[in-house]
Amino acid sequence: MSSRSSDTYAGVPGWVVTLAIIGAGFVLLPLIAMATRVNWGEFIPLVTSESSVAALWLSLRTSLTATALCVLLGVPMAVVLARTEFWGQKILRSLVLLPLVLPPVVGGIALLYTFGRRGLLGQSFEALGITIAFSTTAVVLAQTFVALPFLVLSLEGALRTVGTRYEAVGATLGARPTTVLRRITLPLVLPALISGAVLSFARALGEFGATLTFAGSLQGVTRTLPLEIYLQRETDPDAAVALSLVLVVVAVIVVAIAHQAGEADGFRLRRTAP
Amino acid sequence: MTRTTTIAAAVLSAAVALTLAACSSGSTGAPATSAAPAATETAAALEGSITVFAAASLKSTFTELADEFEAANPGVTVELNFAGSSDLVTQITEGAPADVFASADEKNMAKLTDGGLIEADAPVDFATNVLTIAVPPGNPAGIAAFSDLAKPEVKTVICAAQVPCGSATVTVEEATGVTLTPVSEESSVTDVLGKVTSGEADAGLVYVTDVIAAGDAVEGIEFPESGEAVNTYPIAPVTASANAEIAQAFIDFVTGSTGQGVLSAAGFGKP
Numbered sequence: 001m002s003s004r005s006s007d008t009y010a011g012v013p014g015w016v017v018t019l020a021i022i023g024a025g026f027v028l029l030p031l032i033a034m035a036t037r038v039n040w041g042e043f044i045p046l047v048t049s050e051s052s053v054a055a056l057w058l059s060l061r062t063s064l065t066a067t068a069l070c071v072l073l074g075v076p077m078a079v080v081l082a083r084t085e086f087w088g089q090k091i092l093r094s095l096v097l098l099p100l101v102l103p104p105v106v107g108g109i110a111l112l113y114t115f116g117r118r119g120l121l122g123q124s125f126e127a128l129g130i131t132i133a134f135s136t137t138a139v140v141l142a143q144t145f146v147a148l149p150f151l152v153l154s155l156e157g158a159l160r161t162v163g164t165r166y167e168a169v170g171a172t173l174g175a176r177p178t179t180v181l182r183r184i185t186l187p188l189v190l191p192a193l194i195s196g197a198v199l200s201f202a203r204a205l206g207e208f209g210a211t212l213t214f215a216g217s218l219q220g221v222t223r224t225l226p227l228e229i230y231l232q233r234e235t236d237p238d239a240a241v242a243l244s245l246v247l248v249v250v251a252v253i254v255v256a257i258a259h260q261a262g263e264a265d266g267f268r269l270r271r272t273a274p
Numbered sequence: 275m276t277r278t279t280t281i282a283a284a285v286l287s288a289a290v291a292l293t294l295a296a297c298s299s300g301s302t303g304a305p306a307t308s309a310a311p312a313a314t315e316t317a318a319a320l321e322g323s324i325t326v327f328a329a330a331s332l333k334s335t336f337t338e339l340a341d342e343f344e345a346a347n348p349g350v351t352v353e354l355n356f357a358g359s360s361d362l363v364t365q366i367t368e369g370a371p372a373d374v375f376a377s378a379d380e381k382n383m384a385k386l387t388d389g390g391l392i393e394a395d396a397p398v399d400f401a402t403n404v405l406t407i408a409v410p411p412g413n414p415a416g417i418a419a420f421s422d423l424a425k426p427e428v429k430t431v432i433c434a435a436q437v438p439c440g441s442a443t444v445t446v447e448e449a450t451g452v453t454l455t456p457v458s459e460e461s462s463v464t465d466v467l468g469k470v471t472s473g474e475a476d477a478g479l480v481y482v483t484d485v486i487a488a489g490d491a492v493e494g495i496e497f498p499e500s501g502e503a504v505n506t507y508p509i510a511p512v513t514a515s516a517n518a519e520i521a522q523a524f525i526d527f528v529t530g531s532t533g534q535g536v537l538s539a540a541g542f543g544k545p
Binding site for chain 1: 358360364429434436437456457458459460461465468469472473474475
């Protein structure tokens with residue numbers, strides 16, 4: 001962020017720039033290739049069909065809920081991991097971040113064995129009359145499971161970087177732990193919290209494997225946009241491509257908005273913090 | 275999986291070649307020099323490699339058939355690629371190097387004949403498959419007939435209408451007048467079966483062959499109305515194939531007695 005104000009510094013070797021351009025092309029070309037395959041004449045009817053709208057709406061709802069859950073659970077997890085020391089912490093950290101590297105389908109199977117009808121917790125839920133499988137709740141759980149590590153990882157890193165100086169001062173001035181967390185710690189890492197939440201949202205929006213394995217696929221209930229795209233591809237490739245583009249656009253908009261918000265906050269903090 | 279198959283196939287064909295070589299040269303002591311006579315002896319036979327694109331439901335049967343075909347034709351390597359039929363159609367349309375295409379339905383085969391990638395009169399029907407009800411072991415929901423699947427307390431999982439098993443399901447629904455209210459419409463038979471084996475669903479509509487392949491993990495309940503939606507599997511050489519001779523030989527093998535024996539053991543019906 002600070003590099004933006006300074007002019008391009010002369011030290012970037014040409015070959016680094018070349019590789020960077022190749023890298024950018026590698027990411028952008030497939031998106032362009034996809035856009036060229038869109039049947040623009042049919043685009044509006046394709047993306048506004050009943051099943052498409054239902055899938056988009058479900059995806060947005062569940063991803064937002066999953067992001068909220070990630071913040072609710074992920075912030076305390078990051079704070080505990082960054083600010084405390086206990087036996088087995090390193091192992092716990094690696095395990096908590098496991099969904100990052102786990103294939104989503106494996107995550108889905110694990111969730112099934114936990115919350116499924118015959119799962120570890122699912123049997124108790126069933127006794128209480130709560131059924132999770134094949135419900136929208138299952139979609140949110142799958143999305144939260146895969147998205148949570150993104151928030152924990154980015155927030156924990158930021159917490160370690162800002163250090164405990166201000167928190168210590170606040171504590172010596174008589175602030176209680178909750179006040180310190182609310183008034184000092186969280187405002188300091190707000191940009192990281194926002195970018196972490198955006199990453200989580202993006203991951204939740206794109207979630208496919210765990211949802212397919214754990215939640216099933218039913219229009220309006222569990223068939224999110226990625227599942228709808230996968231299914232449409234079977235019979236209507238035009239609709240699949242059109243919906244893929246919608247998913248990309250939604251993701252780009254969300255990331256751009258959050259990036260703006262994060263930068264504005266970061267700037268304000270940088271000015272007022274010292 | 276394909277790589278493992280390929281390696282296994284390579285090892286197998288090498289072993290067969292060596293054995294043949296040993297026999298023809300009449301000497302078991304010099305395997306290094308005996309490769310040459312083997313080559314001359316099989317010169318008239320087929321040689322080369324083909325890639326077979328086959329529907330996911332053919333995985334176990336075609337893996338077995340490819341092994342047997344290679345054993346019968348040393349010098350030939352069969353590479354296999356399994357996926358949903360429509361995925362395979364997309365891959366072939368986008369230029370994937372396929373020599374043979376075996377589809378799980380006629381609709382997907384038609385996409386390639388319409389697109390000129392396969393000769394219009396080339397496809398041959400080699401197997402049929404019908405739907406059956408799969409339930410978890412012990413049949414906890416007590417399913418006995420197709421109409422039981424429509425009961426509100428029964429959690430039924432079916433294929434979405436967009437995929438072959440789903441359109442077969444729709445046909446059966448229309449023929450019986452029973453309207454299902456599934457808890458999930460999956461995009462593949464495998465996903466339906468997964469929901470049943472895990473016990474999440476009380477019942478799922480899958481193919482007879484899937485139930486046989488799943489072994490003890492599920493129980494199959496046949497229903498007479500399944501005859502309303504018989505799925506036919508066509509196979510054909512891809513026009514652009516560089517190994518048309520081997521491709522045709524493989525197709526003949528699948529439609530021949532060995533192929534039909536393996537397929538019927540797996541639960542497929544005669545075309």
